[in-house]
Amino acid sequence: MRYTRIMSTETFEFQVEARQLLQLMIHSVYSNKDVFLRELVSNASDALDKLRLAALRDDTLDADVSDLHIDIETDTEARTLTVRDNGIGMSYDEVGRLIGTIANSGTAKFVEELREAQDEAGAEGLIGQFGVGFYSGFMVADEMTLLTRRAGEGHGTRWSSRGEGTYTLERVDDAPQGTTVTLHLKPADSDDQLHDYTSEWTIREIVKRYSDFITWPIRMVPKAAASGADDTADGSDSPDEAAAAPEPETLNSMKALWARSREEVSDDEYHELYKHISHDWREPLETVRLQAEGTFEYQALLFVPSHAPHDLYNQGYQRGVQLYVKRVFIMDDCEALLPPYLRFVKGVVDAADLSLNVSREILQQDRHIRMMQRRLTKKVVSTVKDMMTAAPERYATFWREFGAVLKEGLLSDSDNRDALLAVSSFATTHSQEEPTTLKSYVERMKDGQEAVYYLTGESRQSIENSPHMEAFRAKGIEVLLLTDPVDEVWVDAVGEFEGKPLRSVAKGEVDLGGEGDEKADGEREKQDEEYAALLGWMKEHLDEDVKEVRLSSRLTVSPACIVSDAHDLTPALENMYRAMGQEVPRARRILELNPDHVLVKGLNQAYKEREDRTGLAGTAELLHGLAVLAEGGRPKEPGRFVKLVADHLERAL
Template identity: 60%
Template sequence: MVSSVETLEFQAETRQLLRLVIHSIYSNKDIFLRELISNASDALDKLRLESLTDSSLESDTADLHISLEVDDDARTLTVRDNGIGMTRDDLVELIGTIAKSGTAGLLEKIKESKDAATAENLIGQFGVGFYSAFMVADKVTLHTRRAGTSEGTAWESDGEGTYDIRSVDGLPVGTSVTLHLKPADSEDGLADYLSPAKIRQVVKQYSDFIRWPIRMAAERTDAEGATTVEADTLNSMKALWARSRSEVTQDEYNEFYQQISHDWLPPAETIHMRAEGTFEYEALLFIPAQAPIDLFSRESSRGVQLYVKRVFIMDDCEALMPDYLRFVKGVVDAHDLSLNVSRELLQHDRQIHGVRRRLVKKVLGAVKDMQSKDAERYAKVWDQFGRALKEGLLEDTDNTEALLDLVSAASTHDPEKTTTLRQYVERMKDGQDTIYYLTGETRAMVENSPHMEAFTAKGYEVLILTDPVDEVWVDRVPAYDGRPLRSIAKGQVDLDESADNGEDADAEKARREEDFAALLSWLSTTLSEQVKQVRLSSRLTTSAACIVGDAHDVTPTLEKMYRAMGQELPTVKRILELNPTHPLVTALRTAHEADAGDPALPEIAELVYGSALLAEGGDLSDPARFTRLLTNRLTSAL
């Protein structure tokens, strides 16, 4: 028996919201199927749960599933489930009336929004996924019967302001939603949702890990040409993150990783975690074995996908992983978020921030465990991702110590191996309280720098830092394990000369300063355009001169980086240091004392400065002049 049809109107605010959903909110039309499948999955979950506690339901839960049915002639797509179903009152409350507290305010914000993306973010606060069906359908028909009741209900609407509702006998338990599809139109972004290939693609992308089977009929032709119709299951249902680690093999992890990352190598590390309490979620994360080619590209994307109760929500969820861990791949499945949650909302969600903090600690902890238990694997991971991890020292102050523990760098201790900061500290000389380092473009350039001479001679280990990011983070991080980090190319150097020489170093230094005072003053004046000071050096043993910066000066390499990015910096004058024991310097002092007005002396001063600049990998302002002066000096010496 079919009862008379009752036509009801949507509430005024609901009509406005419905029009926005249908015509202007969602840019991705495919999500309508995700929403309907998610609703069906929820209905199956509810039936399974209620059947455990309410025997009066008398429902068969042996084969709970979702069916997708296509009718080419009628141009309909039906999403059917044998879940809990709805009563007439459920329909009116859940579908006929969208309006909730705050609807008017939400509508006002949507109207004021300047673009569709902002509107979509706002609509995400409301949760009206069922109505996304009207983006692709001229009419939607719904049939349902709730478990434990005998009367079914039919609901139908074209989404324009009214809906029809009536009672229907003889319906099975569950719900079917039939979409009377609009014609496919590439200009309007409407795909052919009657195409089995398109349906499979959408299910695979958005609903692959729904726990219930999603089935669709498919024709099979045997060897004799006979055709049969069978039901194909479209989704894998392999939500590995929802299973305990003991239930999943490493081969399954590897297969899943390769599926979501499109990487042909197995991951270097698998992180499987579950959090329970006020905010429940599961996470399955992977550290790749090899860096993607776009790791340092501006267009590089992050690799963590967000699911809500096994329903795909978005790729590259920025709120879940900081930029310096953008290489981490995987899935986070939250239990307590709306399916329509937007990126904007996630960025400000307190619980999501808590999830992010725990995920970061898990990833850094996994790399730390690798460092202590499998040095070879750690070395490979650091080689691939160390530069990105060091970016965290610029942006993640909460994890500075954890990141410093992971830092691995070349050093003068062993030309074949890198060292951690912890290992460096354990090897420090008695009385040494400073971690020394030198930055540069290449290891060879750093190792051969004049700045290294005194440190090499006295056996002090120096870290060799050649990544561009090293130029920045060493200035942001004052110390490690209570030991300050210090560039050997900045400030004064005091390596305790008195202890080595057995004499009063201060008196010796004062005597030298007096002997060279006139030369240093003359050089400071002569080279005033290039340097701000000329002084004697305690860091040189074999070179005649070197150029150093004050403790807080920008390094030349960093200055080049800023200029390459279009940021002009004020010219930083640096300091020229002379080795008072070098024959060239002592000869220059003697020549100056003999005839301070000798016209050759300014040219020699330029050559000393230019040579020091070249020795550290700097650029001459006038290479042609330097070459000419050097040629003249060599000619006169022959």
């Protein structure tokens, strides 16, 4: 670093690497130029916090703490924007060390890594090693001036730079306590100036968005009031009126509801905050508060909506809660704080400190983020569990609106899988109205029943009419009716509940022994022998479509059904994978016949009596097509199937 002394002013020249880094920051880091004001207000708020703490620790500190606040002033003619605080301030050496941090970085390696970053996120992660949000002001200003005096000191410091090659430091005697930052704004018609930052409306909107909950008042004198005061001073007949100063207006609410005790906040205030955050005019279903203390402190105020948004399952759905750091707004949809299956949760998380990149727009992945996500997830799930017992009507609403989303966590979140299973409920043959939990199902299991049975399908009606349900219905065995697309996947991932396997009634062989009356072993063996020849012939004839033909123990009314092997994909799951662009080989499945059905009996008798069985081939295909239709599928050749049906009807007449 080189400098030349000009009277009481020292001029410093940026090193080449630092100058390059500054240009990258100004032109590449921030995606929204409005955040420069957030950065300056945040710095001012920190300065006020530090002064309050210093005054508590040192009662001899010569500092005024009677009215700590932040002022914002704009001048349209001069095109300046000023942010002023009466906080701790800085000494001459501190200005050089803190504000001049970028000038002292002096690392060519860092700049080289920044240039070589392959994507914007990678670049921002590297920049995040430096806390230099102050310099964001150069996005909108040609020149920045800082005037500061540390509390308790007699003289101040002026810093100035155009963000190019140099900056100056100067000792001054007439600086007020605190720090004043003045931005000499770029011309209004500049190509990169989207907003007029001398506009009161613009300043109000930015403060409301980013700094509304900061503890200290952010004040601005309305131009109309200031102009009126000037007019009065120039021509009013009333000396008192002429002397009256315009009243400053506080721009921020300072009402961080999450930082106040539960007793201090009404339900109406919570609901208003929820509506502001979610843009939902209905009241939330549940409010969740969390305060973490210790080595890493944060507060959370979360809301469970009362209804699912229409785009909840769309790929572009904006999920995540709002993130604040020390009440300063950082981002709207912070996906890192909650898992995707809780994407419907809205709210605010306010951390005492976090590892943010320089623009505060991307979180660096560290243990604090992971710790917060784990804690917040457990808190939301436990709140749902509390609803189940304390407010069953609200829980019923929650599960109707968000149950299908929550079940995604059974696939992705093994750490919380048991807790999620405990708060999940499912339609069941036990009741037409009330869903059941797995725990309640297990408590109702029949003596000797070893598995929790389920069947997936598009609707309750289609599942209840499935041939696979017949034996279970006849023997009074409860079956879970799973109709959400995610149900096709999570049951295999979970596998069991409290040691009881989850078993599809449409997969594998069904052995209901000990779960109802069963055929005598001798009768079953006799039927196997009676139908052996027919089963072998049908397997040979339908070989392209089925890998086995066997007698069924699950049918009581229907003539036939199609089942999968225990570890095969279901047809619905095959279709899901194909819809996602994944190639899945079409599996041949198993055709089961009901040996007690008149159609199957007649086919077996005809097979034994005829030497020419060509005419029976159509009946075999017809049985297979009926089984496919019964489970909601489609025959391989619909036209041929219709012809077979017509031919058989014609012969019957």
